[in-house]
Amino acid sequence: MKLQVLQDNFGNQTGVYVPMEDWTLIKNNYPDIENLEQDLLQWEKDLIDSRLEAIAINPERLKPIEGLLEELKRKI
Template structure:
């Protein structure tokens, strides 16, 4: 993929140009990509906020090995 970064007069990136062939290929693999800019529903934001808060609380985190053991038991 040959992308081009578009910059403003200060040299700061403001956008990306993707050739149409590459864009069509991306859309084929990710059909909902054009909906990426839609606002998340509040219930999804709430879930993300809860998960982010848990990341900042080490007491709420468990090693992944524990999850694998539980899944193996089921």
């Protein structure tokens, strides 16, 4: 994949050029890619807010994912 990073006159990155052949391949592998900019539904926002609130109230319950992955491997 030959991506090109686009820059403005000040050298700030402003975009990426993706050749059509590569874009077609990406769309085939990720058919919903053009819908990624859609806003979250209210129930999704509420769920995220409630989980963040639970973490803020009880941060020691938050654990690294590696522990879960190791436990799952042991059960296989």
